Structures are given as structure tokens and as C-alpha cells.
Amino acid sequence: MRDVIAGIRGRLFILMCKFFRRNIKIKEGLKIYKRLSIGGKGMVSIGSNCIVDGIRGDSIQHVTIDAYSPEAVITIGNNAQLYAARIAAKFQVTIGNNVLIEESGITDTDFHSIDRSRGNPVDENRDKCQINIGNSVSIGARSLITKGVAIGDNAVIAPGSIVTTSVKPGSLVFGNPARTIMQGQSVSE
Amino acid sequence: MFYRKALNNIKISIQDPLYFFQSLTAFLRGFLYIIYYNFFTRNVKIGFPFKAYAPVRIIGPGSVSIGKDCSVYKNVFRGLTIVTSSCDAVVNIGRKCALGGLTIRCSKRVEIGDCVMTATSLIQDSFFVNYDKTMSIPINKPIPEPKEISIGNNVWLSMGSILLRGCNIGSDSVISAGSWCFDATIKDYFLAIGNPVKKALPIEKLQRLKGIS
Numbered sequence: 001m002r003d004v005i006a007g008i009r010g011r012l013f014i015l016m017c018k019f020f021r022r023n024i025k026i027k028e029g030l031k032i033y034k035r036l037s038i039g040g041k042g043m044v045s046i047g048s049n050c051i052v053d054g055i056r057g058d059s060i061q062h063v064t065i066d067a068y069s070p071e072a073v074i075t076i077g078n079n080a081q082l083y084a085a086r087i088a089a090k091f092q093v094t095i096g097n098n099v100l101i102e103e104s105g106i107t108d109t110d111f112h113s114i115d116r117s118r119g120n121p122v123d124e125n126r127d128k129c130q131i132n133i134g135n136s137v138s139i140g141a142r143s144l145i146t147k148g149v150a151i152g153d154n155a156v157i158a159p160g161s162i163v164t165t166s167v168k169p170g171s172l173v174f175g176n177p178a179r180t181i182m183q184g185q186s187v188s189e
Numbered sequence: 190m191f192y193r194k195a196l197n198n199i200k201i202s203i204q205d206p207l208y209f210f211q212s213l214t215a216f217l218r219g220f221l222y223i224i225y226y227n228f229f230t231r232n233v234k235i236g237f238p239f240k241a242y243a244p245v246r247i248i249g250p251g252s253v254s255i256g257k258d259c260s261v262y263k264n265v266f267r268g269l270t271i272v273t274s275s276c277d278a279v280v281n282i283g284r285k286c287a288l289g290g291l292t293i294r295c296s297k298r299v300e301i302g303d304c305v306m307t308a309t310s311l312i313q314d315s316f317f318v319n320y321d322k323t324m325s326i327p328i329n330k331p332i333p334e335p336k337e338i339s340i341g342n343n344v345w346l347s348m349g350s351i352l353l354r355g356c357n358i359g360s361d362s363v364i365s366a367g368s369w370c371f372d373a374t375i376k377d378y379f380l381a382i383g384n385p386v387k388k389a390l391p392i393e394k395l396q397r398l399k400g401i402s
Contacts, residue, residue: 055318057248057272160351160369176384
């Protein structure tokens with residue numbers, strides 16, 4: 001019953017986007033269990049069979065996708081599972097297929113400069129700041145991914161970690177700032 | 190002894206009527222929570238004097254038991270939330286705990302001792318909460334399986350700390366703000382610092398260095 005309602009809500013959302021919001025492109029099979037809100041003037045494209053949900057018992061339960069500037073591009077692949085994820089882009093965010101994201105933030109800008117005026121950041125461009133997330137990556141709860149990060153395929157990011165440098169494929173990453181551990185190596189001594 | 194305690198309470202209530210009113214509402218709210226969870230839901234047991242200053246939310250099929258004399262304080266406008274994801278999940282909380290802003294996401298077993306003090310911290314014994322739903326997607330990578338968490342008596346979990354799977358924390362120890370534990374064993378009366386926690390410091394040594402006996 002719950003799945004059927006989620007499927008109907010997804011179809012209604014896709015229809016709404018077709019008529020009123022031309023910058024959003026969503027393929028078939030979207031399921032919305034909790035709220036999905038998409039804002040901004042940039043291009044947003046989501047692949048087929050995606051799931052939008054929130055973590056049970058949490059206070060924040062909706063997925064937000066924001067393409068701030070008109071040249072922003074956000075692409076999400078097929079079979080993505082978004083649990084209370086927050087994605088914001090000024091330039092470009094690309095996410096691959098079979099991705100699991102739980103209650104974490106992905107942003108490719110700082111929104112303000114460190115100057116006293118707190119104006120727009122000067123030294124940011126598309127090549128420097130774009131985020132690439134590979135196929136079948138899973139990102140844990142309460143983690144953050146900052147600008148200019150590329151995450152390889154099959155990587156696992158532990159809950160509560162803050163990723164500032166790019167991650168090799170197939171590695172387990174944790175901590176603040178995030179670092180990798182090899183297999184069989186213990187974390188604490 | 191009892192009369193002296195009652196007299197003291199009456200004195201406090203005359204001096205500060207707002208405190209008296211708040212504690213009374215918390216006691217009544219806690220009593221309603223006890224009636225609701227003990228009689229209308231299965232597998233949840235709460236001991237009798239239970240003060241709820243903030244909302245309490247217990248969801249899921251697993252069994253939860255909270256001891257006597259516990260209280261839930263407001264911490265960054267959040268109360269206590271316990272979510273159990275499977276039928277085998279067990280959450281045991283001891284007596285006289287001050288639980289404010291704590292969230293527990295349990296899929297196997299979480300044991301918490303007596304007199305534990307918490308702030309807005311997270312206890313999660315699995316790596317991903319919605320891991321069962323992802324089984325439809327082919328995953329061939331080593332995600333660590335859920336493991337038991339045990340916390341001793343008189344532990345202080347301070348703000349923003351995260352305890353993940355396989356944590357063993359001894360009694361009287363302190364987890365500092367913003368620290369992050371994963372597969373860590375911390376001995377009795379130690380201070381854990383860092384994200385991630387690599388080395389815990391003995392509190393007796395720290396006090397001797399600072400000149401506090």
C-alpha cells in the first residue's frame with residue numbers, strides 16, 4: 001500500500017515537472033515516500049527507479065536539491081536512493097548509478113568569501129569546484145562532501161565524516177578530515 | 190529523611206514556582222508516556238518515576254527497556270528518539286539516566302549503564318540504517334556488519350559525539366564534544382578526544398598535571 005502511494009506521488013511529481021518546470025528532467029519509476037523539493041534555475045536530471053525517503057524517527061525528513069545559479073547542472077544516475085540528502089550546486093554535481101546517500105550534505109561552493117565584505121567567492125570555477133561521485137558509492141549519515149572532490153567507484157564513506165580531498169575507488173573513508181583505512185587495519189590503538 | 194526531602198522541595202517550589210510547575214508537568218507527561226508505552230505497545234518497558242521535559246519517540250519492532258528514575262531534558266530542542274530496525278534488536282538503558290537529545294538507531298544490541306549523562310549525540314550500531322532495502326541493488330563490497338555497543342556506568346557523552354558499531358566504553362569515562370568512535374575500546378576513567386578517536390587519555394593523570402586532586 002505504501003509503495004503504491006509512493007509510486008503515484010512520483011508520477012504526479014514527474015507530470016508537474018513536465019508542464020510547469022522545464023529545467024527538471026526525471027525518468028520513470030520515481031518513488032516519493034517523504035517530501036522532495038527542487039529549487040533554483042539550473043538543470044536537474046534524475047535517472048530511473050530512484051527512491052526518495054527519510055530516516056525513521058529523525059526530525060528532518062525531506063530531500064532538497066538546489067541548483068542555485070542558471071549555469072548549474074545536477075545529474076543523478078539510475079537506482080539512486082536518497083534518504084534525507086541535501087544537494088546544492090553552483091557549477092556541477094554528477095552522481096553515478098546505484099548510489100546510497102543517508103542524511104548528508106553535498107555542496108560545491110562556499111557561498112561566501114572569507115573577505116570582510118562576505119561577497120561572492122572570487123577564485124571558484126567549474127573545473128576547480130565540480131564534484132564527481134562514482135557508481136555504487138554509499139555515503140553514511142551526518143557526513144559532508146565539500147567542493148572539488150572526486151569519489152571513485154564502490155567507495156564507502158562512514159557516517160559523521162567530512163570529505164575534503166578526493167577518494168580512491170573501493171576504499172573506506174572516515175573522520176574529520178576524512179582519511180582512508182586499508183583492509184585489516186584497526187582504527188583505534 | 191523523607192520529610193526533610195519533602196520540606197526542601199516545598200522550599201524550592203515557593204522560591205521558584207516556575208521550576209516547580211515545569212517539574213510537575215514533566216512528571217505528568219512522563220506518567221502518560223509510561224501508560225502509553227507499557228500498555229498499548231509491545232516490547233517497550235519504562236520504569237515508574239520518568240520525567241519528560243522533551244518529547245520521547247520510540248519506534249520499531251525491537252525490545253526497549255528504560256530503568257527507574259530516568260529523565261529526558263531539552264537539549265537543542267530535541268528529546269529522546271529510539272529506532273529499532275529489526276525484531277532481534279535490544280536496547281537496555283539503566284537507572285537514573287539523564288537523556289537529552291540522544292538518538293539511538295539499533296539493529297542488534299545497545300547496552301547503557303546507570304547514571305549516564307548525554308547531550309545531542311548519536312549511537313548507531315550499524316553502518317547504514319536502510320541497509321536491508323539496498324539488498325535489491327547488487328553490492329559486492331565489504332560494508333562492516335552491525336556489532337554490539339556497550340556503555341558502562343556514570344559515562345558522560347558530550348555534544349555532537351558519534352558512537353558507531355563495536356564500541357566498548359568503561360565506567361566513569363568521558364567522551365568529548367564532536368568525537369567519533371568506531372570499533373574503539375575505552376578503559377575505565379578515561380577521556381576520549383578526536384575525530385576519529387585514536388588514543389584515550391587517563392583522567393587521573395590529567396588532573397595531576399593540572400594540579401586538581
